Amino acid sequence: MAAGDRYYYLASLQTPGDLGSVLPMTPAQLLASLESSRELLPLVQALFLLDDLVQREAFLAGEVGDVEPAVLSVAQARNEAPMPSCLTSPAQDETGSRSSRSIPVDDLWEAYFRHAFSVARRLDCPFLAAWVGYEVALRNHLAALRARKLGLEPADYLVASDLADENADFSSLAGEWNAASTPLDAHKTLIRARWAWVLENQAWFSFSNDELAVYAVQIMMLGQWRRISASTEQAEAAAMAS
Numbered sequence: 001m002a003a004g005d006r007y008y009y010l011a012s013l014q015t016p017g018d019l020g021s022v023l024p025m026t027p028a029q030l031l032a033s034l035e036s037s038r039e040l041l042p043l044v045q046a047l048f049l050l051d052d053l054v055q056r057e058a059f060l061a062g063e064v065g066d067v068e069p070a071v072l073s074v075a076q077a078r079n080e081a082p083m084p085s086c087l088t089s090p091a092q093d094e095t096g097s098r099s100s101r102s103i104p105v106d107d108l109w110e111a112y113f114r115h116a117f118s119v120a121r122r123l124d125c126p127f128l129a130a131w132v133g134y135e136v137a138l139r140n141h142l143a144a145l146r147a148r149k150l151g152l153e154p155a156d157y158l159v160a161s162d163l164a165d166e167n168a169d170f171s172s173l174a175g176e177w178n179a180a181s182t183p184l185d186a187h188k189t190l191i192r193a194r195w196a197w198v199l200e201n202q203a204w205f206s207f208s209n210d211e212l213a214v215y216a217v218q219i220m221m222l223g224q225w226r227r228i229s230a231s232t233e234q235a236e237a238a239a240m241a242s
Contacts, residue, residue, distance in 0.1 A: 006040075006208075006212075009033075010211055010212060010215075013025075013215060016215070016218040016219065016222060017222075019191065019192065019195055019221070019222065019225050020225060020229070021222065023219065023222050023223060023226065024219070025219065026070075026219075026223070027048045027051070027070035027216075027219055027220065027223060028070055030044060030215075030216060030219060031044060031045065031048070031070060031071075039123055039209070040209070040212055042119055042123065043119060043123050043125060043128065043209055043212065043213060043216075044212065044213075044216045045070075045071045046115065046116045046119040046120075046128065047116070047128070047131075047213060047216045047217055047220060048070040048071050048216065048220060049070075049071045049072070049087075049112065049115075049116070050112065050116070050135070050220070051069075051070065051220045051223065051224060052067075052069040052070060052071050052072040052076075052077055053072075053108065053109070053112060054224070055067045055068065055069060055077055056069075056072070056076075056077045056078075056079065057105065059077060059078055059079075060078075060079055064227075064231075072084070083108070086111065086112075086115040087108055087111045087112055087115065088111070103157070106157065106159050109139070109159045109160075110159040110160050113132055113135070113136050113159060113160040113163055114160055114163070116128065116132050117129060117132045117160075117163055120132060123209055124209060125208075125209040125210055125213050126210060127201060127202075127209075127210035127213045127214060128209075128210075128213045130165070130201060131198075131201075131213070131217060132163055133163055133164055133165035133168075134165050134168060134194075134197055135194075136159065136160050136161070136163045136164040136165070137164040137165045137166075137168040137170070138168065138170060138173075138190070138193075138194075139159065140157075140158045140159065140161060140164055141168075141170045141174065142170075142174070142177070143157040143158060143159075144157065144158065145174060145178075173189070173190075173193050176189050177189050177190060182232075184228050184231055184232045185232075187224075187228050188225070188228055191221055191224055191225055191228070194217075194221060195218075195221055198214060198217055198218060198221075201214075202214045
């Protein structure tokens with residue numbers, strides 16, 4: 001997409017509201033609007049793939065009964081079909097070292113973050129690279145906390161550590177996350193933190209790949225918030241009926 005076309009495309013997008021607001025468009029609709037762009041489509045796909053993997057984990061754990069992936073097929077999200085090659089290649093860090101873990105999903109997340117980071121570099125998208133650093137740092141911080149609680153070695157559960165934002169401080173967030181009364185409330189705590197990070201690092205009116213990446217992340221988080229809110233309402237209704 002040429003610079004002028006990107007300008008008009010980004011200017012045409014409806015600005016997302018705050019968390020809890022109506023989605024200006026679904027991930028599928030955003031991807032469909034970019035079908036003709038060899039540059040912007042892979043960028044948004046790399047972002048939405050994270051949410052597809054989150055839904056996949058929730059489905060396989062029995063936490064949800066259905067999935068609505070944007071990039072993966074429904075069969076892939078249900079673990080009924082092979083995953084894309086970008087997620088099945090052996091994970092490899094910047095030094096060329098490969099990783100294989102006893103927990104297969106950790107290798108999947110390692111491959112995902114390296115794929116997203118490679119897309120950020122190839123398409124010149126500093127926001128996506130920074131977002132990967134933040135997500136890796138947050139994921140590893142929480143994984144280390146869980147491991148310590150279980151008396152396990154935290155290092156065995158970290159992924160793509162060389163990509164993590166070394167300056168990220170999650171001490172306050174971790175306390176709030178631990179204090180959440182339900183797992184759904186804990187998820188909302190993390191989404192609010194991610195949303196705040198995006199607002200601090202957004203690139204509005206740059207009309208660059210960064211601006212589209214910010215938009216896609218916000219669409220993704222609005223969708224996550226909607227799903228969690230619906231699950232909370234269902235849980236409350238079930239509790240009242242019992």
